[in-house]
Amino acid sequence: MDDLFKVAPTPPLAEALRPQNLDQVIGQSHLLGAGKPLRLAFESGRPHSMILWGPPGVGKTTLARLTANAFACEFIALSAVFSGVKDIRAAMEQAEQYLAQGKHTILFVDEIHRFNKAQQDALLPYAESGLVTFIGATTENPSFEVNSALLSRAQVYVLQSLTEDELKLLVTRAQSQVLAHLQFDPAAIDTLVGYADGDARRLLNLLEQTSSAAAGVGTTEITPEFIQNALTLNARRFDKGGDNFYDQISALHKSVRGSNPDAALYWLCRMLDGGADAKYLSRRIVRMAWEDIGIADPRAMQIANDAATTYERLGSPEGELALGQAVIYLAIAAKSNAGYNAFNQAMEFIKQDKSREVPVHLRNAPTKLMKELGYGHAYRYAHDEPEAYAAGETYLPDGIPDPHWYEPVPRGLEIKIADKLAHLRSLDAAAKKSKK
Incomplete structure (x- = not known):
């Protein structure tokens, strides 16, 4: 009788719209299109261990679940943030029970890069024995974060952020299936897509927040102004310690080296906007002056050091202007790596030479x-x-x-x-x- 009074919880929009087959997946056409690697893997009739590497909200968990569905496998999911060796062993015991029932198991480990070496090693014997098919998801470069032994036993697939057109397609799907009562101004959709920053899950969460906010004030008309007033919008996707961070640092350095002040400013401001440590950026700017400009323009070193000192004195946001002007000067300064090369060659000679x-x-x-x-x-x-x-x-x-x-x-x-x-x-x- 109690069941009559229970109300099923409403699933989040991201869960309600989760694709049920490959044809419903938006994005990743380089992997899922006709004749592409993952499409062929699904069509092979046999699952294989894999690592799905890509930024948040691009479908890693969805693809893992679809793999289990496609091959009629049981699905066990672990989060490397909360799980340890004990949880891995418990999952393997469950997989053995499934095997006794004639069912194969897909073991999905989210954020596999957060497992330490011992925890990753604990997966090896089970993946090798065929008890489970291992699928790992990571936002970090598996070459650095996943043990070579485990990496050698899994195919790595690189997933990409969704394009603006793909995100707009996702909005259309959400409107047709769940949010038909809302009328979106095209500019409002552009605003949401911009804030989603290539992340499908984030876009769906923003749509859900928009829907709740609209219901709260009794409106169905969604404009850019409504979104700005109603939603708490987080900073753009930026992992302060991950690949995305170091990729952007690399882009800043190469833009300075390539004498492009606009590009240098873009990457600097992109990182500042994303919450990067400005003190770290100031140290990297000083390094750029010594590595890529050197004695060709000694003022560059002085300006870089002065900018770092200015930031220390003023802090954010005032001190960020000094960093911005420093990268402009470094970008337009005469370039020389002669001193940098000379130092490296001398060090290499000393290491190999006798005393x-x-x-x-x-x-x-x-x-x-x-x-x-x-x-x-x-x-x-x-x-x-x-x-x-x-x-x-x-x-x-x-x-x-x-x-x-x-x-x-x-x-x-x-x-x-x-x-x-x-x-x-x-x-x-x-x-x-x-x-x-």
Whole structure:
């Protein structure tokens, strides 16, 4: 009798619209289109272990569930955030029971990158034995986050953020199936799609919030203004410690190196808007000045350091302006990696070379014994030489020819530096010739 009074909970919109077959999936056409890898995998008649790698809200869980449906398998889902080895073993015991009933099991591990090595290793014997078909989902690069042993036993599929057109198609589906009572202004749909930022789940949650807000005030007309006033809109998708973060840092650095101030500003502001640590960004900007500009324009280093100091003093948002102007200057400055290359080459040489003695004429001689041993003998004091340069003098240990690690580029201040070095080398050549 009690069941008569129970009311079934209304599923969230994202769950109500979850695709029931591959043809209902929106997006991922590069994997699910005719003749594409995942479509062929579904058509093969046999499930295989896989890792679905992509940003949030692109269908990783949906595809895992569809795999179980397509192959008539039982579906066991674990979250790596809340599960451990004990949960894995319990899932395997359940899978053995299913097997005894003649049923195969799909084991789905969400956020597999959050499992440590021991937990990932615990999955191996069961995946190898065929007791379960393993499907992992991750937002992080599996090359770094998944054990090589587990990675070698699973096919990696890369999922992509949904396009604006695909998200609009999802809105149309939601309207036709659940939200037919609402009238969306086309600009309102554009607003929702923009805030969804390629994330289908986020779009559906925004639609659900919109529906609730509209019901609360008794309206069916949805405009951009209504959305702005009614919804709490979070920052764009941005994982402060994941691949998305480092991809955007890479894009900022490459934009500066490529002398494109607009692109550099775009990536800087994109990260600031997403909640990136501005202090970290300021450190990276200083690094860019030293790596990609160097001595070609020493002012770039000063401006980068001044911007970092300014941010420390002012904080957000005022200090962010200094970072923005710094990346503009770095982008338009003359570029040189000559110093960066010279340092790396010197370090590599030192690591591989033997420990060489300091030449005697370069050693300090503060004691009588050291002087008697010849320390500092025949050292030429550069300031007493013509042009303050001891032409022909050697400063490297014996046996090391001039390596020419630092080779100035024909840009910025390094043009003049190259001219000076060429002149000094000509003096060296003349000095050596005169000794013969």
